Every structure is written in structure tokens, then in C-alpha cells.
Amino acid sequence: xLIGRIFGxxxxxxxxxxxxxxxxxxxxxxxxxxxxxxAPQWRLGVAAITVLLLFVCVLxxxxxxxxxxxxxxxPTHDITLFAFGGVSHMENTGVTPGQQAAIAAAGPLxxxxxxxxxxxxxxxxxxxxxxxxxxxxxxxxVVLGVFNLLPSYPLDGGxxxxxxxxxxxxxxxxxxxxxSVFSTVIGFMLMGFAVLLFFTGAVVSGIWIALxxxxxxxxxxxxxxxxxxxxxxxxxxxxxxxxxxTERLEPDVSCSQAMQTMLTAQRRVVPITHDERLLGLATLxxxxxxxxxxxxxxxxxxxxxxxxxxxxxxxxxxxxxAVKRLGDSAHAQLPVVDASQSLQGFVTRETFMRILAFAQxxxxxxxxxxxVLPG
Numbered sequence: 001x002l003i004g005r006i007f008g009x010x011x012x013x014x015x016x017x018x019x020x021x022x023x024x025x026x027x028x029x030x031x032x033x034x035x036x037x038x039a040p041q042w043r044l045g046v047a048a049i050t051v052l053l054l055f056v057c058v059l060x061x062x063x064x065x066x067x068x069x070x071x072x073x074x075p076t077h078d079i080t081l082f083a084f085g086g087v088s089h090m091e092n093t094g095v096t097p098g099q100q101a102a103i104a105a106a107g108p109l110x111x112x113x114x115x116x117x118x119x120x121x122x123x124x125x126x127x128x129x130x131x132x133x134x135x136x137x138x139x140x141x142v143v144l145g146v147f148n149l150l151p152s153y154p155l156d157g158g159x160x161x162x163x164x165x166x167x168x169x170x171x172x173x174x175x176x177x178x179x180s181v182f183s184t185v186i187g188f189m190l191m192g193f194a195v196l197l198f199f200t201g202a203v204v205s206g207i208w209i210a211l212x213x214x215x216x217x218x219x220x221x222x223x224x225x226x227x228x229x230x231x232x233x234x235x236x237x238x239x240x241x242x243x244x245x246t247e248r249l250e251p252d253v254s255c256s257q258a259m260q261t262m263l264t265a266q267r268r269v270v271p272i273t274h275d276e277r278l279l280g281l282a283t284l285x286x287x288x289x290x291x292x293x294x295x296x297x298x299x300x301x302x303x304x305x306x307x308x309x310x311x312x313x314x315x316x317x318x319x320x321x322a323v324k325r326l327g328d329s330a331h332a333q334l335p336v337v338d339a340s341q342s343l344q345g346f347v348t349r350e351t352f353m354r355i356l357a358f359a360q361x362x363x364x365x366x367x368x369x370x371x372v373l374p375g
Contacts, residue, residue, distance in 0.1 A: 006059060009066060010078040016215075017081045024051045034136050038129060050133050055081070057114050057141055061148070062088045064110035065156075068103045087154055097167040104159035111145035152183040154219040180224035187217035236355055238322055239315035242336045242345030248273045249282070251301035255290060258282055258300040268332055271343050272304050278335060278343040280304035312337045315344055323352045 004011045028035060028047035035043050035050075058081060065088040066076040077089045090103075118138035125131035149157040158179050166175035190213035197206035247265050249258055251272050262270050262284060272279045282304040287295065289303040312335045313322045326334055326349065333348040 006063060006079065007066070009063075009076050011059070012078055012080040014080055021051055021055070024054075028136075035129075035132055038132070046129060046133065050136055053133065053137055054140055057111065057137065057144065060114060061107045061110050061144065064106040065103055066090070068106040072099050072103070074099075074103075097163040100166070101160050101163040104156040104163065107156050108145040108148050111141045111148070115139075115141035115145065150186070151179075152186045152216050152220070153179055153223045155216075158183055176224060180220045183220035183223075184217055187213045187220065190216065233320035233323055233352060233355060234318055236319040237315065238313050238317045238319060238336045238347050239344065241319060241351055241355055242315075242347050243351065244345050245271060245343055247271075248343075249300060250274060251279055251304075252299050255287055255295035255298045255300050255303060259284070259287060259295065269346075271335065272300055273343060276343075277341045278307055278310075278337055280306045281310060281335065307341065310335060313347065314338065319347070319352060319355055322347050326352075 001013050001015075002010055003013050025044065025047045027033060028050060029043040031040075033043075033047075035046050038046055059079070062079045062081075066079065069076055069088070069090050072095070074090050074095075080087050080089065115138045118134045118141060122131045122134035122138060125134055148155045149160075151161045152158045153162075161182075162175045162179045165178050166172050169175060169178075190209055194206045194210035194213060197203075197209060247261055247267060247270050249261065249270055249272050251274055253272075258270060262268075262282075269281050269283045271281055279301065282300050286303045286305060290298060311325055311331060313325060315336055315338055317336075322334060326347070333346045335346055336344045338344055
């Protein structure tokens, strides 16, 4: 759920956080909790304020990731708060292992800094209630920082380990596979520990550990799925996988002839070129611009989408960037155009599906010789 923006970044809350927020408020307001010395009629309010402040601490934690990412020129699309923290959805988590490690480490460092500041406030606070709130925030930020350093996805420790394995094995995909499997193992271990707590009577603690285990395993699967989708696309360039141009029309060709060419060739689009330069694209829907005019007497250049209005990619553009541009547009294909405005080919949704299918087959077979690319 979108609840606002921080530094222009959309802020969202996952349903799981709402449940945990309620549980925390109830737990903290109970007798025997950290605020048991406060009058009962005030405990619920103090607990709610404390959890909201903890919410702000988590925001600062995630904003730290976004800030370091911005230093590297990596934008953050949004920040989502989950049951046990938050996730900054960035364009990527670092183009090098060092950048990824720095972005990941920024969050726990921020939490430890908040813990130190809260401890100082607790020590100097003139009012007992303020001292109790600050003391609890100091403790929880230490817990938050340590918890996020656990070597498991999507936690910061998991990303630091991912960066280390990436550096050692020189492969982001292999690093993602390793940390995803490792995270799943940790999830199963935590689930086993939760079951043990259930049988020993620690039901509440067992529920917490089980929730953490579920969160870890869910996130590990999600990260690996994203890597399977974006990894092959990020390492492939449009020049290697684009579909060739089979039909070209001059700008003075009539609309009637252009429509006939498209229907005969069963093409959704036909490029309009002159001296190898792309002038525009004509699709079947463009012919609706004819109105009542005779298609035999109107040149296709009058109804085509001109070059200046086209969403296009360069031969060196990665398939990942191309699929993002395609997703942001209403088009079924994108022209691949070089610096001289010469049309080299097209990339379509089918192109990207072919890349992913090829990558999946390659994971099941021995590696092909260097230079062999999906056709």
C-alpha cells in the first residue's frame, strides 16, 4: 500500500508489517513489558508512539541504502516496509561487488548510529518515560542492525555475502544461486528451531521464529526468480538477438501498397526508410489516420509514426534495458537503430522470451563454445 513519499521515493507498506505493528503495540503495552512502570492508562499510547518511532528508524535504515545508491547513480524506485524491516527496490543493487557491499552495509551502520544516539538520549533524558522510550529504541536498533547482518536474503548480510561470492567467483548469477540456496537452508533451520520451541512450550517465540523463517525462504525464492529473469537479459545486447529487417518501404509508397505489403508478409509493422536512414514506422493502426482519403493517393509518409516520436534502442543496449522500455510503451516491438539512424533490426516480446528460454536450456546443458549466441 502506498502511504507517502520520502525524498521523492514512493513509500509502501506490506500487509505483514501492519500485523507486526499491532502485535508490537499490544506486547509493549502489557504488564511485565518495557513500560510496566508507566500508568496502565498511558501504556497503549506510549507503546504506539514507540513503535511509530521504530517505524521511522526502519525508514532511516532504508533511506541510507537509497542515499548510498544515489551516490553511485543508482535510483530507488520505492521503499517497502515488511514484517521485519524494509526493502529498497533499486534499479540494481550495485554494478560491482564493492558498490553492492557499500549499499548493503549502509543500513546496519545507520541502525547502529541511531542506537548510539538513542542510548545517549536515554542517559541524558530528564523524564523517565522519555528515557524508557529511548532505551527501548537503542536496544531495538541494535537488534535491527544485527538481524540485518544475518547472511541471508533479503537481509543486508545476505547481500554482503553475495557481493563477496560475486567477487570471488566473478559471476553475479553464481553468487545469487549460492546465497539463495544458503538462505533457504537457513530458513529451514529456523523453521526447525520454531517447531522445537513449540514443543517446549515457547509458543510465542516459536511463532516469531516461524514468521522469520517464512520471510527468509520467501525472499530467497523471489531473489533467485528475479535473477533468472534479469540475469540473461542484462548480459545480452540487442545487436546479438534482434530480428532482421525483411521489408522496407520508401516514403513515397502509397498507403494501399504499404498495407498490401504488411498483409502479405504478415508483419505488424513496416519501416519507412530512405538511403538506409530510418524515417519512421507504419503499423496497421496508423492507416486509421487516412479517414475518408483514398489510400492509393496518399503516401505512407503522411500516416507513419515519424522517427522523432519513436521509442528506439541502440545495438549496444542490453536486452534488460530494452524490455523495460518496451514495457513502458504501448508498442509490440522496438527498432534497433545505430548512430547514423540506420535501422538494424527489431526486438519484440518474443525476442526476450527466446533469450530466457535459451538461458534456461543452457543451465541444463554443458556450456556452448564462446561466441555462440541465441538466434
